[in-house]
Amino acid sequence: MTQDQPTVMVQFRYEGEPPDPVEVAKRFSIPEEAIDADFGVIVTDEVEQLCTILVPIDIAETINEQLGRDMPEGSPDEGSFSNPRIAPFGPPED
Amino acid sequence: MSKVKLLIEMDGDRNIAAAAEMGLDASADGEKRMRRSKTVTAAEGVDGVEIDTEFGVTAMSDIAGGGSFAAFDFDFDAAPPETEEDDASLENFDAQPEVDECYVMRAEVDEKDAEKAAEALMKKSGVRGVYADVPMVPQMICPGSPPQGTDRTVESRLCTSALRRAGADGDGVLVAIVDTGINMAHIRSKGKNPGFDAARSWVPRAGLTPGNLPVGHGTMCAFDACIAAPKCTLLDIALLQSNRTGATRMEGFLSDAVRAYQHLIRVMRAPRRPGETRSLVVNNSWGMFHPSWDFPVGHPGNYSDNPGHPFNRIVTTLARHGADILFAAGNCGSDCPDGRCRGVTTRAIYGANSHPQVLSVAGVDTTKTRVGYSSKGPGRLARNKPDISGYTHFAGSGVYAADGGTSAACPVVAGVVAAIRTKRPYIAGNPSRSPASIRRMVTSTAQDLGTRGYDFSHGYGVVNGCSIARQLRPIIIDICRLRPHLCRPIPVPPDICRRFPHLCRPRPIPVPPFPRPIPRPPLPIPPFPRPGQEADLASYDDMDLSSGEAGMLDLSDASALEELSMDELADLFYYIGQYQALEGAGDASPAPSGGDNKPSGGCGCNG
Numbered sequence: 001m002t003q004d005q006p007t008v009m010v011q012f013r014y015e016g017e018p019p020d021p022v023e024v025a026k027r028f029s030i031p032e033e034a035i036d037a038d039f040g041v042i043v044t045d046e047v048e049q050l051c052t053i054l055v056p057i058d059i060a061e062t063i064n065e066q067l068g069r070d071m072p073e074g075s076p077d078e079g080s081f082s083n084p085r086i087a088p089f090g091p092p093e094d
Numbered sequence: 095m096s097k098v099k100l101l102i103e104m105d106g107d108r109n110i111a112a113a114a115e116m117g118l119d120a121s122a123d124g125e126k127r128m129r130r131s132k133t134v135t136a137a138e139g140v141d142g143v144e145i146d147t148e149f150g151v152t153a154m155s156d157i158a159g160g161g162s163f164a165a166f167d168f169d170f171d172a173a174p175p176e177t178e179e180d181d182a183s184l185e186n187f188d189a190q191p192e193v194d195e196c197y198v199m200r201a202e203v204d205e206k207d208a209e210k211a212a213e214a215l216m217k218k219s220g221v222r223g224v225y226a227d228v229p230m231v232p233q234m235i236c237p238g239s240p241p242q243g244t245d246r247t248v249e250s251r252l253c254t255s256a257l258r259r260a261g262a263d264g265d266g267v268l269v270a271i272v273d274t275g276i277n278m279a280h281i282r283s284k285g286k287n288p289g290f291d292a293a294r295s296w297v298p299r300a301g302l303t304p305g306n307l308p309v310g311h312g313t314m315c316a317f318d319a320c321i322a323a324p325k326c327t328l329l330d331i332a333l334l335q336s337n338r339t340g341a342t343r344m345e346g347f348l349s350d351a352v353r354a355y356q357h358l359i360r361v362m363r364a365p366r367r368p369g370e371t372r373s374l375v376v377n378n379s380w381g382m383f384h385p386s387w388d389f390p391v392g393h394p395g396n397y398s399d400n401p402g403h404p405f406n407r408i409v410t411t412l413a414r415h416g417a418d419i420l421f422a423a424g425n426c427g428s429d430c431p432d433g434r435c436r437g438v439t440t441r442a443i444y445g446a447n448s449h450p451q452v453l454s455v456a457g458v459d460t461t462k463t464r465v466g467y468s469s470k471g472p473g474r475l476a477r478n479k480p481d482i483s484g485y486t487h488f489a490g491s492g493v494y495a496a497d498g499g500t501s502a503a504c505p506v507v508a509g510v511v512a513a514i515r516t517k518r519p520y521i522a523g524n525p526s527r528s529p530a531s532i533r534r535m536v537t538s539t540a541q542d543l544g545t546r547g548y549d550f551s552h553g554y555g556v557v558n559g560c561s562i563a564r565q566l567r568p569i570i571i572d573i574c575r576l577r578p579h580l581c582r583p584i585p586v587p588p589d590i591c592r593r594f595p596h597l598c599r600p601r602p603i604p605v606p607p608f609p610r611p612i613p614r615p616p617l618p619i620p621p622f623p624r625p626g627q628e629a630d631l632a633s634y635d636d637m638d639l640s641s642g643e644a645g646m647l648d649l650s651d652a653s654a655l656e657e658l659s660m661d662e663l664a665d666l667f668y669y670i671g672q673y674q675a676l677e678g679a680g681d682a683s684p685a686p687s688g689g690d691n692k693p694s695g696g697c698g699c700n701g
């Protein structure tokens with residue numbers, strides 16, 4: 001994955017122990033290198049058993065289809081999420 | 095007919111001084127004392143002049159600039175003392191000479207009569223001067239405004255001395271500065287000397303050394319956190335280190351924040367070092383400036399309005415682990431927003447900056463006036479945002495001309511939270527130590543600003559270190575002064591050993607070589623009880639022990655036993671032993687409490 005490629009975060013549920021990138025790649029049938037290695041797999045909510053990966057937008061669409069994100073019965077907690085830029089609220093600029 | 099207000103400068107007398115001490119809130123007593131003053135009575139006698147008793151009387155020494163009228167602060171705060179100067183002026187009041195003191199009160203008069211009234215007032219005894227009380231509109235701080243006050247002013251506003259006296263200085267508390275990185279050398283060069291933990295710091299990529307990053311926004315935030323928490327331990331979470339090609343300023347992506355928070359969760363879950371608490375304060379002086387940075391509202395992957403977004407989820411998770419999380423509200427206030435807001439100033443507290451489980455911090459200057467760029471609520475995730483205001487736009491870290499933006503306000507409040515945590519460290523499962531309880535403490539003690547109660551400009555008001563310090567001070571109740579009967583020595587009847595045998599078990603005591611057997615004079619009362627005295631003995635059980643009516647043996651005072659000579663001690667134990675022998679030492683009466691044969695606390699018998 002190149003650094004300048006637009007990315008999104010994809011959040012999904014896991015069962016048991018949080019998966020590693022290899023298991024995630026296998027589960028969603030995506031290339032392992034598509035998953036941002038620095039980001040890895042991060043547990044974002046251990047109570048709801050949700051974890052997140054960082055992938056390019058086209059890969060996220062593939063995963064969304066599998067998660068049923070666009071289906072009415074799809075979980076709002078699962079699927080791709082924005083990765084907006086952020087900046088310091090430093091001394092304000094005119 | 096319109097009225098104008100006049101300020102009357104006058105000499106002090108005993109009644110004026112008393113009224114001034116009672117404060118400006120015109121209590122009934124204050125008004126009474128004011129009206130007893132001859133100067134006030136004389137002023138009231140002038141035609142058309144009405145004294146403003148709600149304004150009360152103010153000593154000029156209480157006003158910035160001391161006795162100089164030119165330096166009169168028209169925004170003088172009418173609230174109870176909220177700064178160290180206020181506190182000190184009241185504490186020192188009695189010590190100040192009364193005669194040279196100068197006071198000011200306010201009067202109202204019809205506009206057409208004002209000049210004549212002023213002349214008449216000037217002729218009254220004790221009146222030094224009469225001035226127009228010109229209505230003033232405070233100058234609002236905007237981007238580019240010069241700094242107002244310094245970090246010393248902020249220290250004073252926060253009552254950091256009082257916080258330190260209460261033991262609240264950030265000691266033992268981790269403060270994570272999630273920002274562009276910290277330069278510890280710069281912070282130390284500016285007189286702050288907090289701890290630094292490189293091992294628990296975090297950088298998003300190789301080649302960055304925590305604590306040794308270029309001086310910038312993160313360094314400013316770290317410095318400002320140390321204003322109230324000079325002994326905290328800083329963690330450098332250098333999130334805003336852009337790795338984008340062509341980036342022109344320190345920026346990052348929200349995914350970096352997710353990584354940083356994963357690290358902070360690990361910090362919270364890791365075993366603590368001996369003596370360490372689990373307190374972690376997380377400062378976030380960053381966010382989004384414009385909705386176009388995000389997926390549109392309504393998109394299922396949107397961040398700004400979506401509590402299910404991975405970052406909003408992980409904020410919840412970190413809060414659940416006990417971290418106190420603070421976010422700056424943002425710089426998109428409607429009066430003079432940051433240019434990057436591109437004119438969007440409504441509902442401009444986005445995403446985690448309006449998370450229900452964080453303290454969202456607005457900005458006020460050191461005169462407690464909201465800075466014009468501070469974002470207003472309602473928030474997008476939780477409606478009642480911001481929660482609290484912190485001081486900003488002062489000269490402090492030296493990184494910028496002013497430590498400005500809600501960026502500076504946030505770590506100022508984070509420092510106060512860290513100071514609180516020194517005295518109220520996080521304890522998992524204890525509701526009074528939860529992040530929510532600390533948020534409540536900060537908001538409930540805030541000095542209300544703007545409209546009464548909560549408002550979207552200031553939240554619950556400006557953080558009030560003075561009030562927090564009062565809450566943190568240990569409560570010392572002299573129970574013996576309040577309830578002396580509880581502290582009277584309780585006389586113990588001679589049958590103590592029958593009733594509480596565990597107190598009287600012979601204990602080995604160091605006895606110097608002594609002729610054995612010890613020659614003993616005949617005991618005054620063997621055998622015990624003497625025939626015919628059983629009834630007396632039984633009556634001890636019903637005796638009012640507090641009355642001391644029976645000349646009883648007082649074993650409640652350990653120091654009294656310490657004063658006994660070895661001979662006297664030996665006599666005492668011999669007596670007890672004899673008594674036990676007569677009563678049957680093996681009598682297993684139940685212990686009065688606990689039943690575990692431990693001596694009762696406070697009894698001198700336990701040697």
